[in-house]
Amino acid sequence: MIAQALENPWIRQLANAAMLLAVINLGVLVLIYLERKVAGYIQSRLGPVHVGPRGWLQSVADAVKLVLKEDIIPAPADRFMFVLAPFFVFVPVLAVFLVLPFSSGWVAYDFSLAALYVIAAGTVAIMGIVMAGWGTNNKYSLLGGLRSAAQLISYEVPVVLAILAVVFFAQSMSLTEIAEAQSGFRWFIFQPPLLVAAFVYMIGQLAETNRTPFDLPEAESELVSGFHTEYSGIRFAMFFLAEFANTFFASALAVVLFFGGWDGLPGLTGALWLVLKSYVLVFVLMWIRWTLPRVRVDQLLGFAWKVLVPIGLIVVLWAAATVVYAGGVSR
Amino acid sequence: MSQEVVLFALLSLITLVSGYWVVRCRNLVHAAFWLMPTFFGVALLFLLLGNELLFTVQLLIYSGAIPITVLFVLMLTREVMRPDRTEFNRLGAFGAAAAVLFLGLCLAGARTAGNPVPAPSVPADLTRRVGEAFLTEYLLPFEVASLMLLGALVGAVYLARSDKKARSEVVGLERKKLIDQAREEEKGADAAASGMAGRRGDSV
Numbered sequence: 001m002i003a004q005a006l007e008n009p010w011i012r013q014l015a016n017a018a019m020l021l022a023v024i025n026l027g028v029l030v031l032i033y034l035e036r037k038v039a040g041y042i043q044s045r046l047g048p049v050h051v052g053p054r055g056w057l058q059s060v061a062d063a064v065k066l067v068l069k070e071d072i073i074p075a076p077a078d079r080f081m082f083v084l085a086p087f088f089v090f091v092p093v094l095a096v097f098l099v100l101p102f103s104s105g106w107v108a109y110d111f112s113l114a115a116l117y118v119i120a121a122g123t124v125a126i127m128g129i130v131m132a133g134w135g136t137n138n139k140y141s142l143l144g145g146l147r148s149a150a151q152l153i154s155y156e157v158p159v160v161l162a163i164l165a166v167v168f169f170a171q172s173m174s175l176t177e178i179a180e181a182q183s184g185f186r187w188f189i190f191q192p193p194l195l196v197a198a199f200v201y202m203i204g205q206l207a208e209t210n211r212t213p214f215d216l217p218e219a220e221s222e223l224v225s226g227f228h229t230e231y232s233g234i235r236f237a238m239f240f241l242a243e244f245a246n247t248f249f250a251s252a253l254a255v256v257l258f259f260g261g262w263d264g265l266p267g268l269t270g271a272l273w274l275v276l277k278s279y280v281l282v283f284v285l286m287w288i289r290w291t292l293p294r295v296r297v298d299q300l301l302g303f304a305w306k307v308l309v310p311i312g313l314i315v316v317l318w319a320a321a322t323v324v325y326a327g328g329v330s331r
Numbered sequence: 332m333s334q335e336v337v338l339f340a341l342l343s344l345i346t347l348v349s350g351y352w353v354v355r356c357r358n359l360v361h362a363a364f365w366l367m368p369t370f371f372g373v374a375l376l377f378l379l380l381g382n383e384l385l386f387t388v389q390l391l392i393y394s395g396a397i398p399i400t401v402l403f404v405l406m407l408t409r410e411v412m413r414p415d416r417t418e419f420n421r422l423g424a425f426g427a428a429a430a431v432l433f434l435g436l437c438l439a440g441a442r443t444a445g446n447p448v449p450a451p452s453v454p455a456d457l458t459r460r461v462g463e464a465f466l467t468e469y470l471l472p473f474e475v476a477s478l479m480l481l482g483a484l485v486g487a488v489y490l491a492r493s494d495k496k497a498r499s500e501v502v503g504l505e506r507k508k509l510i511d512q513a514r515e516e517e518k519g520a521d522a523a524a525s526g527m528a529g530r531r532g533d534s535v
Contacts (some may be wrong), residue, residue, distance in 0.1 A: 010334055080361060088367075113387045113458060120387050123395025127367060130402055134360060146406070149399065173458065 016108035020097050028244040029059040035286055042290040069233035074136065081135025086238035088128025092121045093242045096249055101176045103262040103270035114175040115163050118253065126152045133227040144226020147297065151207055151214065154304035159204035161312030162197040165319035166257045169194060179261025187260040193318040198258040200312050205250035210243060211285060213292040214300060251281035338379055346372030363401040370394040381453050384461060
């Protein structure tokens with residue numbers, strides 16, 4: 001009966017989405033544990049050790065705690081915005097996973113414009129963060145929300161330019177086709193213009209996922225965690241979930257765009273290669289987070305507009321020239 | 332009823348209800364927020380018609396960027412943000428006339444096109460075609476539009492910049508005054524405390 005129901009494309013797509021949701025939630029639990037352990041080793045301490053063997057149940061315990069906690073809505077808050085904001089941050093992150101190809105054919109919705117769609121969905125999350133900052137009616141939250149909007153809008157530009165350079169090489173905006181164009185270890189990272197594009201992309205994504213050295217919207221020491229200061233319980237959990245899911249997505253997208261997607265040595269399924277490579281990149285992001293100090297606001301915005309955007313523009317021209325004159329495309 | 336019809340009804344409902352609230356909301360920040368589901372509903376209607384390019388562009392520009400721009404404008408002009416602010420434009424009659432005209436246009440369109448309207452077929456290489464058209468046949472309008480946007484951007488930067496400069500001068504003056512004041516006070520306090528043991532030593 002289930003097989004029969006799955007014949008229906010609508011039900012199949014719903015099932016795909018539900019499966020993705022489960023995978024994302026479980027993945028985030030693993031990521032949180034990983035983050036704490038990595039932070040622990042980098043800072044010469046143990047990280048979680050008490051709940052479960054080597055502390056690996058700590059994330060589960062925290063998740064249960066967050067679900068059970070009281071949901072506090074501050075009295076001066078704009079209830080409507082305050083309550084809705086977490087959804088507007090969380091849903092776009094889930095929505096981008098819909099078009100992420102885990103392996104050949106392993107994609108919930110094979111979208112022909114996936115590269116553009118990923119950028120489009122990201123802009124919706126900015127609105128959620130501004131809503132959270134404004135709706136809380138607290139000056140620290142508002143500052144965090146506005147900082148975040150400025151940061152996300154600024155760093156979106158170099159990320160888009162980097163993705164554009166990849167699109168030139170793949171001659172397609174479908175993530176599946178971009179990954180397939182790199183099969184057999186013809187990864188885009190080996191192309192000189194795209195190597196630079198990969199750096200621009202990773203720096204941009206570091207800022208887009210609000211991670212140190214670009215975690216100004218949260219900045220515990222100056223803004224008391226910014227736009228989600230007053231959030232508690234399940235609503236806070238949604239912001240947290242969105243942040244970690246976004247970190248994983250940024251890495252997975254980097255793998256699809258630059259590191260050959262599911263291309264790897266035979267012996268493992270393609271999807272496993274993709275996840276493995278993504279986790280390596282996630283580890284790099286964590287490594288950066290726990291190594292570098294936070295930058296200032298003017299440095300942050302100046303760096304985006306005066307350094308990353310010009311580099312991105314040069315990379316786009318360089319990639320276009322390579323594709324047109326040096327025959328960089330082999331299809 | 333087929334699933335398409337159900338989805339169409341649902342999406343139209345979302346678009347219309349949130350569109351109503353954009354107009355109806357007293358609180359302009361809420362109105363800016365309601366713009367989002369309005370445009371998102373339209374975007375999904377494009378997807379339902381099988382046009383992925385229009386869907387993505389609508390999502391990127393209208394659902395994502397425009398509400399944020401509106402919010403920024405609102406936060407820069409704080410006066411209009413107050414929810415107790417009464418409506419101050421007198422364009423009700425023009426609005427009604429525009430609504431009636433638009434309704435007439437829709438009805439006329441529906442009558443000539445027949446019912447149901449067949450969905451236009453979308454070519455598979457739509458994106459490529461649109462891109463090529465922009466860079467060949469419609470290059471001039473495309474460039475003019477981008478020039479206009481650049482002009483708007485430069486204008487915005489100019490406005491923000493001069494404003495900031497003036498403010499920083501004011502802040503600088505205020506600061507100087509405060510520093511001078513503090514110095515005076517310190518001098519006075521030092522003079523008063525000169526007879527006693529060092530103040531610093533006491534407090535430590």
